[in-house]
Amino acid sequence: MSPTEVLSVTDISACCTPITREPMDAAGAELLAKSLKALADPARLRLLSLVASHEDSEACVCDLTEPLGLSQPTVSHHLKVLVDAGYLEREKRGTWAYYSLTPDALTSVSGLISGL
């Protein structure tokens, strides 16, 4: 679970060819699969969605726990997965941790899927 194990989505788009262009090699498939696994969870999709549509496009954990209906540790866990995968950025201000969308992260992975 160390940071180096996961390659940020934005970096992947710089190293791999889209799905339909040519047969993907094993390494590229592994990387893209990891990025997609981070997305492929209902709680995490809703988290991204909540952050994106929140005021100032950022939100702290306390804003997210209640609408999701999950415990605080679980929400923190999902946020960590999204940060490690490069979809979210985390900024600590005082007691709070504010999360915001990494620019272009979603469009990057989207581009790899659609083939451009």
Add this chain to the structure above:
Amino acid sequence: MSPTEVLSVTDISACCTPITREPMDAAGAELLAKSLKALADPARLRLLSLVASHEDSEACVCDLTEPLGLSQPTVSHHLKVLVDAGYLEREKRGTWAYYSLTPDALTSVSGLISGL
């Protein structure tokens, strides 16, 4: 694992709003997560890639087993997952089963991710 449990990707794009538009409801997140889970596996990504770049944009199981380095039952399993999720179509001709990309399936899910 019944067919009715899984909603085809193409249908999802007709029923759900993209991630960043507004907070996703639980049901929509569940559906999109299921579609993404079907994609989020290295073997399945390579299968889609192999089928797409194969001659006539279709391939039978025997074409796919060797380049993937997985057993025939495992390949069949992954292909079933992709068909159930709506990414692949299956046509049986004689002894062989030919798989081809469902038109617009990848672009549909890609659109839901990128926000348009």
Add this chain to the structure above:
DNA sequence: TCAATACATCGACCGTTGTCAATCTATTGG
């Protein structure tokens, strides 16, 4: 009718993952 081939299904094994309660670590206010 029989053997061979292509593919699907089943059952089992095992590593992965989502979840929570409990605990730990700041940081702020008094």
Add this chain to the structure above:
DNA sequence: CCAATAGATTGACAACGGTCGATGTATTGA
């Protein structure tokens, strides 16, 4: 310095998912 609050981390548990060998089912060709 102490209490309260926000959040991360840990440990445990159950559910899920990828894999394979063995077996089942069509279909073709002889």
